[in-house]
Amino acid sequence: MIHSVIFDWKQTLYSPERRELNEGAKDLLDYLAGKIIPLYLIGKGGQEMHDEVDRLDVRRYFTEIFFAEGDKNPEDFKKCIDEANPSSSFVIGDRTRGEIEIGNSLGATTIWLQVGKFSQELPESDAQKPMFTVHGLHEAQAILMQSQI
DSSP: OOOEEEEEEETTTTTTTTTEOOOOHHHHHHHHTTTTTTTEEEEEHHHHHHHHHHHTTGGOSSSSEEESSSSSHHHHHTTTTTTTTTGGEEEEEEEEEIIHHHHTTTEEEEEEEEEOOOOTOOOGGGGHHHHHHEHHHHHHHHHHHTOOO
């Protein structure tokens, strides 16, 4: 069973270049919302990213949103992960050297969305290796659907 899902924002759910949700993002969020699974959004940025979340009408999907300048804070991830069973929490992101490494360090199940800007940024260590690698959000949805069984 899935306890929670933590999403990276830029390049994972949202394309800052196109200023729109990536393909499959809305379907995935709708699916998870129907399962009543707590969803968290973690990303770089400030008020402008909160404004984009509102403009794209996706704030309603998330239990909590963490945006900050600079590196992502592992403590923000830790707040969203089930302490008793960390592998029941999923981290989905596009950077192995960022959110995937943080998710792994906390014992979460990690899904690397290997597309776009950081698709060639391969893991440099075992700590950065994702449990799953996908090439689209529909593939991530399929993994989450199997995890619900």
